[in-house]
Amino acid sequence: MRSKGVSKIRASVLAVAAALGGFAGSPAWGADAAGNYEVAALQPGDAAVKSWAADDFSFNLSGYARGWVSVNLEDQPELKAIGEKSKGKLSMVRGSLLLDADAKTGAVKWKAIGRVDREYKTDYLKDLERLRETNGTDQGGHANSILDNYNRGEIREFWAEIPLGERVTVKAGKQQLVWGESDFFHAMDLVHGYDLSWRLFFEGENEEWRKPLTLISTKIRVPEADGMLAAYIRPGVDRCQDIGNTYDIQGGRWFFQPYRGFDLTAVTDKDCDHPSGDYRDVTGGVRWSGEAFGLNYSLAWLTTFSADPVANSAFRPYKKAPEGAVFDRIHPQIDVYGMTVSGYSSTLDAVLSAEMAYTKDQPYNIGTGAFLDPVVPGNVGIGLGGVKLKDTLTTMLRIDKDLDLQGIFGTSRPSFSSIQLFDTQVLNFKESDDLVRLFAYGTPLTEHNTILTAFTTLNYRNDTINPGFAIGFDLSHGGGFAIPSLSLTLNDEWLARIEADIFWSGNRSNKVAFSGQRSQLFGYFDNASQLVFRLTRQF
Secondary structure (H helix, E strand, C coil): CCCHHHHHHHHHCCCCCCCCCCCCCCCCEEECCCCCEEECCCCCCCHHHHHHCCCCEEEEEEEEEEEEEEEECCCCHHHHCCCCCCCCCEEEEEEEEEEEEEEEECCEEEEEEEEEEEECCCHHHHHHHHHHHHCCCCCCCCCCCHHHHCCEEEEEEEEEEEEECCCEEEEEEEECCCCCCCCCCCCCCCCCCEECCCCCCCCCCHHHCECCEEEEEEEEEEHHHCEEEEEEEECCCCCHHHCCCECCCCCCCCCCCCCCCCCHHHCEEECCEECCEECCCCEEEEEEEEEECCEEEEEEEEEEECCCCEEEECCCCECECCCCCCEEEECCEEEEEEEEEEEEECCCCEEEEEEEEEEEEEEEEECCCCCECCCCCCCECCCCCCEEEEEEEEEEEEEEEEECCHHHHCCCCCEEEEEEEEEEEECCCCHHHCEECCCCCCCECCCEEEEEEEEEECCECCCCEEEEEEEEEECCCCCEEEEEEEEEECCCCEEEEEEEEEEECCCCCCCCCCCCCCCCHHHCCCCCCEEEEEEEEEC
């Protein structure tokens, strides 16, 4: 009941924070009229490649070339301080090329996905680069070009899937594993981290931003119980940068206010060898999904790395001294136990879904207030006072419904709409723990952090013209976002989209770095509203 198009829409709903490779060349191959690539027919005399001529061999190549342009809609205080304007300037000019190759040799399926991303250094990015020089965080060989934040080139996936009998399949290699029901606030979808360095809002798919890992995964179908058992093991051969979420901490366009133009890597390192989170440690998980009483459900356990980093402070070291001048970013291991359930309600004519995840020993930083406490000497704020582990409970409730707006707006079919409520609760919460929500801010963590989102999409001319609107509110601290958008299918090859990402902070945004001023989720995005254009050529 959840189409790929629905997943795209959900991924655009929120913030607060993902595909390439290919091969071609051995046997001869070409494209058919639909643009699919297949191995060319072999001639009888082609003895050297006869082994490729089996009936059960196939090869397909697809992909896209994509471009983005974004424009700032507001002036930003960091650049105002050096006499530069932000409003109206291009914040992003980006291009990507993705190749997706599929092959089948006998019963074995193969996949290779590669992507190359490149950006143009706009005047706005040059301003941020100069600001890094002004504040002294572009020295010592750190990020010589701000484009180091954004340029990429990698093999995204490379795996083989082998059936073992009629019920079991095993997939080995670099891959993506999706567990859970929610698309942006990831309660159970924690196998992978996400690369959020070049974007935090605007439309796309989680598959583009999820950081694939080298896994051995399996699925075991159990029809007698109307279910399937899935499991994976991560042997610990990935790179350090593959672990946890990646944010734009090098002073770029998506660093949280008021830290744009401040290269945090000048005073911190990422420690992947920390005793609480060594990237070479083996991790894994097990998930059962099935149907019962007309409901779809799942139960899961996994041990993984905390998605968001915490600071191992030089002032209050956690288990080992950091190597960075001020702190190291670490991703301690956590255990997550979760469940999902969804089903159709004939009374509401809607699909109702729920997801719940209990996290054991979620790490948080300690130390609210400014960097150095002017009242109590020796107290360290902005999250640099140590690390404390707390259990958390994350809950998601959602209702998906097709609204009949044809008579009102003249749409060609009912409009898919969704309302979603997300809540993260810190269990055994104590104000005396002095926990902060995010290091580099002195904002106290609250017991509940609750977000309400909603969106709808209208469909015209057989889904070739699709206006949409998404909105969200931070019910705990104020602030929110609105995203009006328009998606166009120009023909079978060309797709276009334009959207505005509009934020308001509810007066919870910092104005001065390291000051300990109050700043909650949408305060991070204050003055970051933008207009985004995207054009895709599929092949």
